[in-house]
Amino acid sequence: xxxxxxxxxxxxxxxxxxxxxxxxxxxxxxxxxxxxxxxxxxxxxxxxxxxxxxxxxxxxxxxxxxxxxxxxxxxxxxxxxxxxxxxxxxxxxxxxxxxxxxxxxxxxx
Amino acid sequence: xxxxxxxxxxxxxxxxxxxxxxxxxxxxxxxxxxxxxxxxxxxxxxxxxxxxxxxxxxxxxxxxxxxxxxxxxxxxxxxxxxxxxxxxxxxxxxxxxxxxxxxxxxxxxxxxxx
Numbered sequence: 103x104x105x106x107x108x109x110x111x112x113x114x115x116x117x118x119x120x121x122x123x124x125x126x127x128x129x130x131x132x133x134x135x136x137x138x139x140x141x142x143x144x145x146x147x148x149x150x151x152x153x154x155x156x157x158x159x160x161x162x163x164x165x166x167x168x169x170x171x172x173x174x175x176x177x178x179x180x181x182x183x184x185x186x187x188x189x190x191x192x193x194x195x196x197x198x199x200x201x202x203x204x205x206x207x208x209x210x211x
Numbered sequence: 212x213x214x215x216x217x218x219x220x221x222x223x224x225x226x227x228x229x230x231x232x233x234x235x236x237x238x239x240x241x242x243x244x245x246x247x248x249x250x251x252x253x254x255x256x257x258x259x260x261x262x263x264x265x266x267x268x269x270x271x272x273x274x275x276x277x278x279x280x281x282x283x284x285x286x287x288x289x290x291x292x293x294x295x296x297x298x299x300x301x302x303x304x305x306x307x308x309x310x311x312x313x314x315x316x317x318x319x320x321x322x323x324x325x
Contacts, residue, residue: 145319189253199256201246203253
């Protein structure tokens with residue numbers, strides 16, 4: 103079983119749609135959680151951290167469910183510019199971050 | 212503006228050649244990392260360093276070595292390149308404190324080994 107699992111997609115959605123991605127992790131001792139965004143042929147960049155209480159940044163909402171060991175990312179009112187691969191990242195303390203393989207999102211007109 | 216610079220965007224090497232991938236960061240970060248990214252496998256950690264002359268193995272260190280002689284520079288070395296090392300290599304840096312999540316990546320070096 104992979105340490106961090108994501109549905110690879112692609113998720114093809116129309117502009118303005120709401121889309122949600124889930125990610126599951128295997129290590130119950132994981133301490134920190136993040137979503138990164140990677141555009142085609144570009145490097146990953148931090149999108150947002152994920153806190154136990156859930157957090158929101160504009161159109162993006164991240165949730166953490168420790169009991170079920172999954173993390174979610176909700177994007178409302180999708181824009182063409184949201185098209186990218188979204189990487190779920192889990193930290194186990196120290197310097198170790200484990201990346202999921204990513205979920206590809208394509209927002210279409 | 213934060214900057215991590217990788218010396219080569221694209222390289223083509225032959226099996227058995229020695230390959231150096233250079234990475235420089237200008238943020239005075241203590242931590243530096245080398246990942247490789249392959250389709251379906253995601254980013255996998257090769258080595259990381261949390262201080263000058265210090266290094267730690269990541270998940271897939273076999274066939275690689277690293278060097279960190281200066282704080283701003285972290286080099287990845289393939290002693291004898293093999294075709295299964297064809298990949299995208301990403302360097303990253305971060306501040307200490309571990310698990311903060313804010314890794315700053317370079318643009319990547321796409322290596323092809325023939």
